[in-house]
Amino acid sequence: MSQNIQLPQTLPGERRAPSLLTQFLDVFLIELTNWRWSWRSLITLGMISPLLSTTALGTFARDSGSLSLSYVLVGNIVLALLFNNMNNVNGHVFFMREHGTLDYFATLPVRRYILILAILAAFLLLSLPSLLVTIIGGTLILGVHLQISPLLLIVLPLCTLPFSAIGALIGARMRTPETANAFSYILTLVLLALGPVVIPPDHLPPFMIFIGRFSPATYAASALRQVLLGPITNQFLIDIGVMAGLTVIAFWFVNRKLDWSI
Template identity: 50%
Template sequence: MPRRLERPATRTQFVALFLLQLSNFRWSWRGMLITGMIAPLLTVASLGAFAEDPANLSYVLCGSIVLSLMFQNQNNVAGNFAYMKAMGTLDFFATLPIHRSLVVVATVLAFFLLSVPSLIVTTVLGVVILGVGVHLSWWAILVVPLCVLPLAGIGAFVGVQARTPEAAGATSILLTFLLLFFGPVIVPPDRLPDWSLALGHVSPTTYASSAVRQVVVGPVTGRLWLDLGVLVLVTAVTLWGVGHRMPWHQR
């Protein structure tokens, strides 16, 4: 009877998986350049031309930041999980002495790290193009990761549920645009119909955009606690769902 491999320390497992997922930069950097920087900046330039009021401009800026996070994390994570599922990589991981949950966490955090350059470029150039006054709060250190995690969790869930990488990509793109226009994410609430505002209450991007506006433009209010609470809840639910739905056929 073959001897079962001894499971390495959790830290060793995570570092190995994290570095492995960082290697995805070799194939994804072109897409990151286009969707992570160019698409949000075009959104800034086009919508900013019609939003002259400072309050409206802050929605355009912060909504574009959320858009960058969605393209870079939700879409890339969805594609990565769908690819690993189609190529049998998840089945291979299941034969190794590693925790299934660490595959999810390492993938999400690796793509978050890869998205940081696009996030910085989008923010800096967005401020320059729109001329929005920035009052950056130290809360941004907590808010940005908490905005990324639920979006990446949604992407991971789409990836493990999709039959093919192509289906995962199409579904994730569709969700990106739906979540972007449900609620006051990139468009102020007084410009949206009632049905869109109502749907915004169940969209994580509404709370992500609100949190980003408070820590980037200011001021930080008590609403931030609600935003962070919802983002944590969505993160927990999506990552739990991914862990239970992810194919893991141990042999």
């Protein structure tokens, strides 16, 4: 009479790999620990440029009406997202690549995409204080009235993650830190300049509006403008759809291109 014998799932002395949630939480806490001494300066530097830009542009936009002021506010929130996430993630991933940290993580029972998600989530959390100060400070400086929608809780991650993933891709592929930083800053300026991000569409030439349709910053600014200032229109679904799709594409590229030598 035959019997079904259940073989052990692991060999004697072999440990099971931790769950995906455990992997994520462990790496997430490691990433936050990396900034335990410098998080204050990281947050402060992330606020300076958007607030200065808000003050300067707001001086010229006051005579153009409330619409121009709303674009200045939201455009500088996008600037804060770019500085706090794309540029910082770029430098961090490049540092990890050059100093063997990625090889170290490759020896651990951690999936590559979990490492990437944990890095992006850590920088998202670190960017929230700067974003909050930029929103409150910009509102006080410009005199814009907020009409915050609960959908902001969905829009903020969707607007942050693709820029962070683009920053990780830059840090993973550039040869030198100087090249990575220069490319990241140039890309920041280009994304802000293309399309109606900081400047209303009726103040832009038609070709700039057309080119802006291919810029993720345009859709991020549109979504943020609707959930912060209202009203929410049919364009909102297009905006979050584009940002969600860009997040998936950028994350896929980072997962493919990130060095994982061991």
